[in-house]
Amino acid sequence: xxxxxxxxxxxxxxxxxxxxxxxxxxxVRNLKTGRTVxxxxxxxxxxxxxxxxxxxxxxxxxxxxxxxxxxxxxFEQLAADKTAIGDSHLYLKEEDMCEVTLFNGQxxxxxPPNFVEMAIKQTDPGLKGDTATGGTKPAYLDxxxxxxVPLFVEEGEVIKIDTRNGEYVSRVKS
Amino acid sequence: xxxxxxxxxxxxxxxxxxxxxxxxxxxxxxxxGVLEVVTPALSAAAATDPNIHSxxxxxxxxHTSPEFPMKRLxxxxxxxxxxxxxxxRDGEAGRxxxxxFSLLEWYRVGMDHHALMNDVSTLLKQLxxxxxxxxxxxxxxxxxxxxxxxxxxxxxxxxxDDIERVFSQHDRSYxxxxxxxxxxxxxxxxxxxxVSGFADSGITFLIDYPASQAALARITxxxxxxxxxxxxxxFWGKLELANGFHELTDANEQRLRFxxxxxIRQQRETVLVPVDENLLDAMSAGLPDCAGVALGLDRVxxxxxxxxxxxxxxxxxxxxx
Numbered sequence: 221x222x223x224x225x226x227x228x229x230x231x232x233x234x235x236x237x238x239x240x241x242x243x244x245x246x247x248v249r250n251l252k253t254g255r256t257v258x259x260x261x262x263x264x265x266x267x268x269x270x271x272x273x274x275x276x277x278x279x280x281x282x283x284x285x286x287x288x289x290x291x292x293x294x295f296e297q298l299a300a301d302k303t304a305i306g307d308s309h310l311y312l313k314e315e316d317m318c319e320v321t322l323f324n325g326q327x328x329x330x331x332p333p334n335f336v337e338m339a340i341k342q343t344d345p346g347l348k349g350d351t352a353t354g355g356t357k358p359a360y361l362d363x364x365x366x367x368x369v370p371l372f373v374e375e376g377e378v379i380k381i382d383t384r385n386g387e388y389v390s391r392v393k394s
Numbered sequence: 395x396x397x398x399x400x401x402x403x404x405x406x407x408x409x410x411x412x413x414x415x416x417x418x419x420x421x422x423x424x425x426x427g428v429l430e431v432v433t434p435a436l437s438a439a440a441a442t443d444p445n446i447h448s449x450x451x452x453x454x455x456x457h458t459s460p461e462f463p464m465k466r467l468x469x470x471x472x473x474x475x476x477x478x479x480x481x482x483r484d485g486e487a488g489r490x491x492x493x494x495f496s497l498l499e500w501y502r503v504g505m506d507h508h509a510l511m512n513d514v515s516t517l518l519k520q521l522x523x524x525x526x527x528x529x530x531x532x533x534x535x536x537x538x539x540x541x542x543x544x545x546x547x548x549x550x551x552x553x554x555d556d557i558e559r560v561f562s563q564h565d566r567s568y569x570x571x572x573x574x575x576x577x578x579x580x581x582x583x584x585x586x587x588x589v590s591g592f593a594d595s596g597i598t599f600l601i602d603y604p605a606s607q608a609a610l611a612r613i614t615x616x617x618x619x620x621x622x623x624x625x626x627x628x629f630w631g632k633l634e635l636a637n638g639f640h641e642l643t644d645a646n647e648q649r650l651r652f653x654x655x656x657x658i659r660q661q662r663e664t665v666l667v668p669v670d671e672n673l674l675d676a677m678s679a680g681l682p683d684c685a686g687v688a689l690g691l692d693r694v695x696x697x698x699x700x701x702x703x704x705x706x707x708x709x710x711x712x713x714x715x
Contacts, residue, residue, distance in 0.1 A: 237634060
C-alpha cells in the first residue's frame with residue numbers, strides 16, 4: 221500500500237555504495253489508477269502489504285450500473301463497478317471466464333479473455349469484389365465496441381478480437 | 395540447461411577472462427615487488443562500520459575485507475602486500491552485488507592516497523589494454539565540490555532539507571525514512587546526481603570525501619579549511635570499483651572511531667560486534683605510513699566483459715550457490 225492505494229512492484233534496483241547505506245529504487249504501478257511511478261525506499265523501511273489477489277471468475281450479467289461475476293468453485297457472486305470494469309465491458313460475453321483482481325475481497329480490475337468472438341451489429345456493406353486488403357471500415361458491436369475490420373467483412377458475421385488492443389484478428393466460421 | 399539452477403551463471407568465456415584477470419594482477423604485483431599474502435577469513439572480531447553486516451559463524455565472523463589482519467602484517471613486517479580474497483557481506487544482493495564476492499586489496503608503504511591513485515590507474519590501464527579496450531586517462535572529481543554544485547551551497551552549509559529539496563526540484567523520489575541522517579541523504583544524492591553524471595566509458599576517481607565518511611582514512615583540511623578524508627573511490631562509468639585510503643595510523647583515534655561506529659549501531663538497533671583489539675594493538679606498536687585500496691574484481695569483470703549483471707561474472711550467485 222502506498223499513499224492509500226494498492227500498488228505492485230514492476231522493477232526494483234538495489235543501491236548501496238560500498239561504505240554507504242542501502243536503498244531500493246522501485247517502479248511501482250498503482251492498481252487503482254494504472255499509473256506507474258518511481259519510488260525510492262531506504263533499506264529497512266516497512267511498507268503495509270495490500271490484500272490483492274487475482275482470481276478467475278465467470279461473467280454473469282450487467283444491470284448497467286454493476287457487472288456481476290461468479291466464482292466457479294464457491295458460487296460466490298461479486299459485483300464490479302464502472303471504475304473496476306474500465307474498458308473491459310466492451311469485450312464481455314456472458315459466461316466468459318475473466319481474470320478479476322480483488323482488493324480487500326472486492327473487484328478492483330477486470331481483464332476479459334485475451335480473445336473474444338463477437339457478432340457485428342452494424343457495418344456498412346463492402347463493395348462487390350472488394351477482397352483486396354488495405355482498406356478498413358468501422359464495425360459496431362453489441363457492447364458498444366468499434367473495431368476496424370477489412371472491407372469484405374459483413375454485418376452479422378462473427379469476428380475474433382484481441383481484447384488487449386481491440387484489434388480485429390479474423391472472421392470466425394460458424 | 396542454461397536456465398536450470400545447477401548451471402553456472404558465468405559462461406566459460408567469462409571464467410577464462412576471470413583467470414586472465416587474476417594472472418595479470420599477479421604479474422603487476424610481482425613487477426612492483428608487492429608480496430601476495432593470505433590472511434584468515436574468520437576472526438573473533440568484526441568490522442564496526444554500521445553499514446557493513448558480517449556473517450557470524452559460531453563465535454567468529456567472516457571477514458568483510460582482509461583489512462584488519464593485513465594491517466597487522468604491515469605493523470609486523472612493513473612490506474608492500476596484496477591479497478585476492480573472497481569476502482562476505484550480509485544483505486547485499488542485486489545486479490552489482492552478491493553477498494560473497496572477490497576483493498583485491500593491497501597496501502603500499504610510504505605512499506599517500508595520491509600516489510596510490512596513480513598505482514591503481516597504472517594497474518587498470520594494463521588490465522584495460524590487455525583486454526583490448528580503449529584507455530582514457532581517469533578524471534578526478536572532488537566529492538565536496540560535486541555535492542556543493544548539486545545543492546548550490548557550500549558543502550559545510552548543507553543540511554538534510556537542502557538535499558531533500560534537490561530531489562523535489564528534480565521530481566525524484568526521496569525516502570522520508572532518511573530523517574535527519576545527513577550521511578544517508580548524501581549517499582543517495584551522490585548516487586542519484588553525482589555518479590549518474592560520470593561518463594559511461596571512462597574511469598573517475600571521486601576524491602576528498604567529507605570527514606564524516608572517513609572510515610579508516612586520515613583526516614585533513616582542504617584549501618577552504620573544510621575537514622576532508624584522505625579517501626578516494628574508483629568508478630568505471632557509473633559502477634563503483636574500489637575504495638582507497640591514506641591509512642590512519644593513530645591507534646587512539648582509531649579506537650574512538652570504532653566506538654563511534656558502535657554508538658551508531660546502538661542507535662539504529664543494529665547488532666553490535668567485537669572491536670578488533672589485535673588491530674588496535676598492532677597500530678599501537680606502529681603501523682607504517684601507507685595507503686591501501688580494495689578493488690572489487692567481480693566489478694572489474696563486469697566492466698571488462700560487458701556483462702550487465704553480476705550473475706554473469708560469478709560462477710554461482712545467491713541462492714544458486
